[in-house]
Amino acid sequence: MKSVGIIGMPYSGKTTMFTALTKAGSAGGRSNQAVVEVPDERIDTLARIEASKKRVAAKVRFVDVPGGLTAQGIAEFRNMDALCIVVRCFGAGADPGGELASIEAELVLADLANLENGLGKAQKRARGSAEGKVEAGVLTRAYAWLDGERPLREADLDDDDLKVLRGYGPLTLKPWILVANVAEDAMGPGAPERLVETAISINASLEGEVAGLDDSDAAELLEGFGVAEPGLRRVIAACYRALDLITFLTTGTDETRAWEVRRGAKAPEAAGVIHSDLERGFIRAEAIAFDDLVLAGSWDEAKARGQLRVEGKGYAVQEGDVMNIRFAV
Protein backbone atom coordinates (compact mmCIF):
# COMPACT_ATOMS: atom_id res chain seq x y z
CA MET A 1 0.00 0.00 0.00
CA LYS A 2 1.23 3.46 -0.84
CA SER A 3 1.86 6.06 1.87
CA VAL A 4 1.22 9.79 1.70
CA GLY A 5 2.98 12.00 4.25
CA ILE A 6 1.13 15.11 5.41
CA ILE A 7 3.52 18.03 5.53
CA GLY A 8 3.17 21.73 6.33
CA MET A 9 4.02 24.60 8.65
CA PRO A 10 2.91 24.42 12.31
CA TYR A 11 -0.83 25.13 12.81
CA SER A 12 -1.66 24.78 9.13
CA GLY A 13 -4.25 22.15 10.02
CA LYS A 14 -2.39 18.93 9.25
CA THR A 15 -3.64 17.02 12.26
CA THR A 16 -7.15 18.41 11.79
CA MET A 17 -7.19 17.08 8.24
CA PHE A 18 -5.61 13.81 9.35
CA THR A 19 -8.28 13.34 12.01
CA ALA A 20 -11.00 14.02 9.44
CA LEU A 21 -9.42 11.43 7.14
CA THR A 22 -9.34 8.94 10.00
CA LYS A 23 -13.05 9.41 10.66
CA ALA A 24 -13.84 9.33 6.98
CA GLY A 25 -12.44 5.90 6.39
CA SER A 26 -9.84 4.65 8.79
CA ALA A 27 -9.35 0.93 8.42
CA GLY A 28 -6.73 0.53 11.08
CA GLY A 29 -3.06 1.43 11.24
CA ARG A 30 -1.04 3.12 13.96
CA SER A 31 -2.28 6.23 15.71
CA ASN A 32 -0.53 8.62 13.34
CA GLN A 33 -1.52 6.55 10.33
CA ALA A 34 -4.87 6.44 8.62
CA VAL A 35 -5.61 3.74 6.08
CA VAL A 36 -8.21 5.38 3.92
CA GLU A 37 -10.52 3.82 1.37
CA VAL A 38 -10.41 5.31 -2.11
CA PRO A 39 -13.98 6.26 -3.05
CA ASP A 40 -15.04 4.36 -6.17
CA GLU A 41 -18.67 4.03 -7.27
CA ARG A 42 -17.81 1.16 -9.58
CA ILE A 43 -17.52 -1.16 -6.57
CA ASP A 44 -21.17 -0.68 -5.61
CA THR A 45 -22.32 -1.08 -9.19
CA LEU A 46 -20.47 -4.38 -9.63
CA ALA A 47 -21.44 -5.66 -6.20
CA ARG A 48 -25.09 -5.09 -7.09
CA ILE A 49 -24.76 -6.87 -10.43
CA GLU A 50 -22.98 -9.88 -8.96
CA ALA A 51 -24.86 -9.84 -5.62
CA SER A 52 -21.52 -9.81 -3.78
CA LYS A 53 -21.57 -10.33 -0.02
CA LYS A 54 -18.61 -8.01 0.59
CA ARG A 55 -17.33 -4.77 -0.92
CA VAL A 56 -13.71 -3.79 -0.53
CA ALA A 57 -12.16 -0.53 -1.72
CA ALA A 58 -8.59 0.21 -2.74
CA LYS A 59 -6.61 1.90 0.04
CA VAL A 60 -4.05 4.59 0.61
CA ARG A 61 -2.22 5.29 3.87
CA PHE A 62 -1.95 8.86 5.21
CA VAL A 63 0.70 9.61 7.80
CA ASP A 64 0.67 12.62 10.15
CA VAL A 65 4.44 12.62 10.54
CA PRO A 66 5.52 13.45 14.09
CA GLY A 67 8.00 16.28 14.27
CA GLY A 68 7.00 17.74 10.92
CA LEU A 69 9.90 19.49 9.26
CA THR A 70 12.50 18.47 11.88
CA ALA A 71 15.36 16.12 10.99
CA GLN A 72 13.42 13.17 12.41
CA GLY A 73 10.30 14.11 10.44
CA ILE A 74 12.25 14.65 7.23
CA ALA A 75 13.77 11.19 7.55
CA GLU A 76 10.30 9.70 7.75
CA PHE A 77 9.06 11.70 4.75
CA ARG A 78 11.79 10.05 2.68
CA ASN A 79 9.95 6.75 3.06
CA MET A 80 6.69 8.19 1.76
CA ASP A 81 5.47 7.70 -1.80
CA ALA A 82 3.96 11.18 -2.03
CA LEU A 83 3.71 14.34 0.05
CA CYS A 84 0.46 16.14 0.79
CA ILE A 85 1.34 19.76 1.57
CA VAL A 86 -1.18 21.62 3.73
CA VAL A 87 -1.02 25.43 3.73
CA ARG A 88 -3.04 27.66 6.03
CA CYS A 89 -5.50 29.97 4.31
CA PHE A 90 -7.70 30.57 7.36
CA GLY A 91 -7.19 32.96 10.24
CA ALA A 92 -5.25 36.17 10.69
CA GLY A 93 -2.02 36.64 8.80
CA ALA A 94 -2.59 33.71 6.47
CA ASP A 95 0.13 33.62 3.85
CA PRO A 96 -0.35 30.42 1.84
CA GLY A 97 2.02 31.45 -0.94
CA GLY A 98 4.75 32.23 1.59
CA GLU A 99 4.15 28.95 3.41
CA LEU A 100 4.41 26.98 0.22
CA ALA A 101 7.64 28.74 -0.74
CA SER A 102 9.11 28.04 2.73
CA ILE A 103 8.20 24.38 2.60
CA GLU A 104 9.62 24.05 -0.88
CA ALA A 105 12.84 25.72 0.27
CA GLU A 106 13.07 23.40 3.31
CA LEU A 107 12.63 20.34 1.14
CA VAL A 108 15.24 21.52 -1.36
CA LEU A 109 17.67 22.12 1.53
CA ALA A 110 16.96 18.70 3.01
CA ASP A 111 17.65 17.07 -0.37
CA LEU A 112 20.86 19.07 -0.76
CA ALA A 113 22.14 17.88 2.60
CA ASN A 114 21.19 14.30 1.81
CA LEU A 115 22.78 14.26 -1.64
CA GLU A 116 25.91 16.02 -0.39
CA ASN A 117 26.39 13.17 2.02
CA GLY A 118 25.80 10.61 -0.73
CA LEU A 119 28.07 12.45 -3.14
CA GLY A 120 31.01 12.29 -0.75
CA LYS A 121 30.68 8.52 -0.52
CA ALA A 122 30.11 8.09 -4.26
CA GLN A 123 33.21 10.12 -5.06
CA LYS A 124 35.30 7.78 -2.96
CA ARG A 125 33.80 4.79 -4.76
CA ALA A 126 34.29 6.54 -8.13
CA ARG A 127 38.05 6.07 -7.77
CA GLY A 128 37.68 2.32 -7.88
CA SER A 129 34.59 1.60 -9.95
CA ALA A 130 32.85 2.73 -13.11
CA GLU A 131 29.52 2.41 -11.32
CA GLY A 132 30.68 4.79 -8.62
CA LYS A 133 31.69 7.23 -11.32
CA VAL A 134 28.25 7.15 -12.93
CA GLU A 135 26.59 7.60 -9.55
CA ALA A 136 28.85 10.51 -8.61
CA GLY A 137 28.05 12.12 -11.96
CA VAL A 138 24.30 11.87 -11.43
CA LEU A 139 24.57 13.17 -7.89
CA THR A 140 26.75 16.08 -8.96
CA ARG A 141 24.20 17.19 -11.55
CA ALA A 142 21.29 16.75 -9.15
CA TYR A 143 23.16 18.70 -6.49
CA ALA A 144 23.80 21.58 -8.89
CA TRP A 145 20.13 21.64 -9.82
CA LEU A 146 19.01 21.79 -6.19
CA ASP A 147 21.65 24.39 -5.47
CA GLY A 148 19.75 26.59 -7.93
CA GLU A 149 16.77 26.33 -5.52
CA ARG A 150 14.76 24.12 -7.83
CA PRO A 151 12.97 20.86 -6.97
CA LEU A 152 14.37 17.74 -8.66
CA ARG A 153 10.94 17.00 -10.07
CA GLU A 154 11.51 19.81 -12.57
CA ALA A 155 14.96 18.61 -13.63
CA ASP A 156 15.57 16.80 -16.90
CA LEU A 157 16.34 13.29 -15.67
CA ASP A 158 16.36 10.03 -17.60
CA ASP A 159 15.49 6.58 -16.25
CA ASP A 160 19.09 5.79 -15.28
CA ASP A 161 19.39 9.07 -13.36
CA LEU A 162 16.12 8.38 -11.59
CA LYS A 163 17.25 4.89 -10.62
CA VAL A 164 20.32 6.33 -8.89
CA LEU A 165 18.42 9.20 -7.26
CA ARG A 166 15.47 7.15 -5.99
CA GLY A 167 17.87 5.24 -3.78
CA TYR A 168 18.24 8.46 -1.79
CA GLY A 169 14.50 9.12 -1.49
CA PRO A 170 14.67 12.79 -2.51
CA LEU A 171 11.69 14.72 -1.20
CA THR A 172 11.58 17.05 -4.18
CA LEU A 173 11.27 14.09 -6.55
CA LYS A 174 8.12 12.76 -4.93
CA PRO A 175 4.69 13.74 -6.22
CA TRP A 176 3.22 16.63 -4.24
CA ILE A 177 -0.46 17.24 -3.62
CA LEU A 178 -1.26 20.72 -2.45
CA VAL A 179 -4.12 21.32 -0.02
CA ALA A 180 -5.26 24.83 0.86
CA ASN A 181 -6.93 24.77 4.27
CA VAL A 182 -9.53 27.51 3.98
CA ALA A 183 -12.11 29.05 6.29
CA GLU A 184 -14.84 28.90 3.66
CA ASP A 185 -14.80 27.04 0.40
CA ALA A 186 -12.89 29.84 -1.26
CA MET A 187 -9.28 30.74 -1.50
CA GLY A 188 -10.02 34.38 -0.72
CA PRO A 189 -8.72 37.48 -2.39
CA GLY A 190 -5.00 37.77 -2.80
CA ALA A 191 -4.38 34.01 -2.95
CA PRO A 192 -1.43 33.36 -5.25
CA GLU A 193 -2.46 32.21 -8.70
CA ARG A 194 -0.24 29.20 -8.44
CA LEU A 195 -2.27 28.00 -5.46
CA VAL A 196 -5.64 28.68 -7.00
CA GLU A 197 -4.68 26.64 -10.04
CA THR A 198 -3.09 23.68 -8.36
CA ALA A 199 -4.45 23.34 -4.85
CA ILE A 200 -7.48 21.50 -3.58
CA SER A 201 -9.23 23.73 -1.10
CA ILE A 202 -10.82 22.16 1.93
CA ASN A 203 -12.05 23.38 5.28
CA ALA A 204 -10.34 20.85 7.50
CA SER A 205 -12.33 21.51 10.66
CA LEU A 206 -15.65 21.40 8.78
CA GLU A 207 -14.54 18.18 7.08
CA GLY A 208 -13.83 16.72 10.50
CA GLU A 209 -17.41 17.39 11.57
CA VAL A 210 -18.81 16.08 8.32
CA ALA A 211 -16.78 12.88 8.41
CA GLY A 212 -18.52 11.79 11.61
CA LEU A 213 -22.02 12.15 10.13
CA ASP A 214 -24.06 9.86 7.89
CA ASP A 215 -24.32 10.75 4.22
CA SER A 216 -27.53 12.80 4.17
CA ASP A 217 -26.63 14.88 7.26
CA ALA A 218 -23.17 15.43 5.83
CA ALA A 219 -24.57 16.60 2.49
CA GLU A 220 -26.91 19.01 4.28
CA LEU A 221 -24.15 20.52 6.42
CA LEU A 222 -21.81 20.89 3.44
CA GLU A 223 -24.57 22.46 1.38
CA GLY A 224 -25.05 25.01 4.14
CA PHE A 225 -21.43 26.02 3.60
CA GLY A 226 -21.80 25.99 -0.17
CA VAL A 227 -19.54 22.94 -0.57
CA ALA A 228 -20.65 20.54 -3.30
CA GLU A 229 -18.49 17.52 -2.55
CA PRO A 230 -16.58 16.60 0.58
CA GLY A 231 -13.07 17.99 0.11
CA LEU A 232 -11.54 14.90 1.65
CA ARG A 233 -12.81 12.81 -1.24
CA ARG A 234 -11.02 15.17 -3.58
CA VAL A 235 -7.86 15.00 -1.49
CA ILE A 236 -7.91 11.20 -1.48
CA ALA A 237 -8.63 11.08 -5.22
CA ALA A 238 -5.87 13.60 -6.00
CA CYS A 239 -3.33 11.64 -3.93
CA TYR A 240 -4.34 8.42 -5.66
CA ARG A 241 -3.84 10.06 -9.06
CA ALA A 242 -0.53 11.59 -8.05
CA LEU A 243 0.73 8.18 -6.98
CA ASP A 244 0.30 7.04 -10.57
CA LEU A 245 -1.83 4.08 -9.64
CA ILE A 246 -4.60 2.52 -11.65
CA THR A 247 -7.51 0.49 -10.33
CA PHE A 248 -8.58 -2.91 -11.51
CA LEU A 249 -11.47 -4.85 -10.05
CA THR A 250 -12.39 -8.39 -9.18
CA THR A 251 -15.97 -9.48 -8.63
CA GLY A 252 -18.02 -12.49 -7.64
CA THR A 253 -20.64 -13.58 -5.15
CA ASP A 254 -18.10 -13.53 -2.30
CA GLU A 255 -16.82 -10.02 -2.86
CA THR A 256 -16.32 -7.15 -5.24
CA ARG A 257 -13.00 -5.49 -4.72
CA ALA A 258 -10.92 -2.66 -6.13
CA TRP A 259 -7.15 -3.13 -6.25
CA GLU A 260 -4.46 -0.56 -6.83
CA VAL A 261 -1.52 -1.28 -9.10
CA ARG A 262 1.26 0.75 -10.67
CA ARG A 263 0.25 2.36 -13.96
CA GLY A 264 1.84 0.34 -16.74
CA ALA A 265 1.92 -2.89 -14.72
CA LYS A 266 1.57 -6.13 -16.65
CA ALA A 267 -1.06 -8.72 -15.76
CA PRO A 268 1.18 -10.93 -13.57
CA GLU A 269 2.21 -7.93 -11.43
CA ALA A 270 -1.45 -7.00 -10.97
CA ALA A 271 -2.17 -10.62 -10.03
CA GLY A 272 0.61 -10.36 -7.46
CA VAL A 273 -1.21 -7.50 -5.75
CA ILE A 274 -4.00 -9.95 -4.97
CA HIS A 275 -1.64 -12.72 -3.83
CA SER A 276 1.96 -13.65 -4.57
CA ASP A 277 0.79 -17.16 -5.61
CA LEU A 278 -1.25 -15.59 -8.40
CA GLU A 279 1.84 -13.90 -9.79
CA ARG A 280 4.05 -16.95 -9.40
CA GLY A 281 1.56 -19.30 -10.99
CA PHE A 282 0.03 -16.84 -13.44
CA ILE A 283 -1.38 -18.55 -16.54
CA ARG A 284 -3.69 -15.95 -18.06
CA ALA A 285 -6.30 -13.36 -17.16
CA GLU A 286 -9.88 -13.01 -18.29
CA ALA A 287 -10.61 -9.32 -18.54
CA ILE A 288 -13.36 -6.94 -19.53
CA ALA A 289 -13.68 -3.18 -19.25
CA PHE A 290 -15.99 -2.07 -16.43
CA ASP A 291 -18.43 -0.32 -18.82
CA ASP A 292 -18.67 -3.37 -21.07
CA LEU A 293 -19.40 -5.59 -18.10
CA VAL A 294 -22.18 -3.30 -16.95
CA LEU A 295 -23.64 -3.32 -20.47
CA ALA A 296 -23.48 -7.11 -20.61
CA GLY A 297 -25.35 -7.28 -17.32
CA SER A 298 -23.14 -9.74 -15.46
CA TRP A 299 -19.82 -11.55 -15.60
CA ASP A 300 -21.48 -14.84 -16.63
CA GLU A 301 -23.48 -13.09 -19.33
CA ALA A 302 -20.34 -11.41 -20.68
CA LYS A 303 -18.64 -14.78 -20.70
CA ALA A 304 -21.56 -16.42 -22.51
CA ARG A 305 -21.43 -13.69 -25.12
CA GLY A 306 -17.72 -14.24 -25.63
CA GLN A 307 -16.90 -10.73 -24.41
CA LEU A 308 -14.21 -11.70 -21.92
CA ARG A 309 -10.78 -11.04 -23.34
CA VAL A 310 -8.08 -13.61 -22.69
CA GLU A 311 -4.87 -11.80 -21.79
CA GLY A 312 -1.39 -13.21 -21.30
CA LYS A 313 1.71 -12.24 -19.33
CA GLY A 314 2.53 -9.29 -21.59
CA TYR A 315 -0.81 -7.54 -21.13
CA ALA A 316 -0.64 -4.05 -19.64
CA VAL A 317 -3.57 -3.73 -17.26
CA GLN A 318 -5.96 -0.88 -18.05
CA GLU A 319 -7.78 1.42 -15.64
CA GLY A 320 -11.16 -0.14 -14.86
CA ASP A 321 -10.40 -3.66 -16.06
CA VAL A 322 -12.46 -6.29 -14.30
CA MET A 323 -10.29 -9.37 -14.13
CA ASN A 324 -10.26 -13.02 -13.23
CA ILE A 325 -6.78 -14.52 -12.85
CA ARG A 326 -6.15 -18.11 -13.90
CA PHE A 327 -3.20 -19.58 -12.09
CA ALA A 328 -1.60 -22.82 -10.97
CA VAL A 329 1.01 -23.30 -8.24
Ligand SMILES: Nc1nc2c(ncn2[C@@H]2O[C@H](COP(=O)(O)OP(=O)(O)OP(=O)(O)O)[C@@H](O)[C@H]2O)c(=O)[nH]1
Ligand atom coordinates in the same frame (compact mmCIF):
# COMPACT_ATOMS: atom_id res chain seq x y z
N1 LIG B 1 -10.91 28.13 11.49
C1 LIG B 1 -10.27 27.02 11.20
N2 LIG B 1 -9.41 26.53 12.10
C2 LIG B 1 -8.72 25.41 11.81
C3 LIG B 1 -8.90 24.74 10.57
N3 LIG B 1 -8.07 23.67 10.54
C4 LIG B 1 -7.40 23.68 11.71
N4 LIG B 1 -7.79 24.71 12.48
C5 LIG B 1 -7.29 25.06 13.84
O1 LIG B 1 -5.92 25.40 13.75
C6 LIG B 1 -5.21 24.88 14.87
C7 LIG B 1 -4.04 24.04 14.43
O2 LIG B 1 -4.55 22.89 13.75
P1 LIG B 1 -3.74 21.54 13.72
O3 LIG B 1 -4.53 20.62 12.86
O4 LIG B 1 -3.37 21.05 15.06
O5 LIG B 1 -2.42 22.00 12.95
P2 LIG B 1 -1.11 21.17 12.63
O6 LIG B 1 -0.72 21.55 11.26
O7 LIG B 1 -1.31 19.73 12.88
O8 LIG B 1 -0.08 21.78 13.65
P3 LIG B 1 1.29 21.14 14.20
O9 LIG B 1 1.09 19.68 14.38
O10 LIG B 1 1.52 21.87 15.48
O11 LIG B 1 2.35 21.46 13.19
C8 LIG B 1 -6.22 24.13 15.71
O12 LIG B 1 -6.62 24.96 16.75
C9 LIG B 1 -7.34 23.85 14.75
O13 LIG B 1 -8.57 23.77 15.40
C10 LIG B 1 -9.85 25.28 9.64
O14 LIG B 1 -10.07 24.75 8.55
N5 LIG B 1 -10.49 26.43 10.01
Ligand SMILES: [Mg+2]
Ligand atom coordinates in the same frame (compact mmCIF):
# COMPACT_ATOMS: atom_id res chain seq x y z
MG1 LIG C 1 -0.28 18.37 14.12
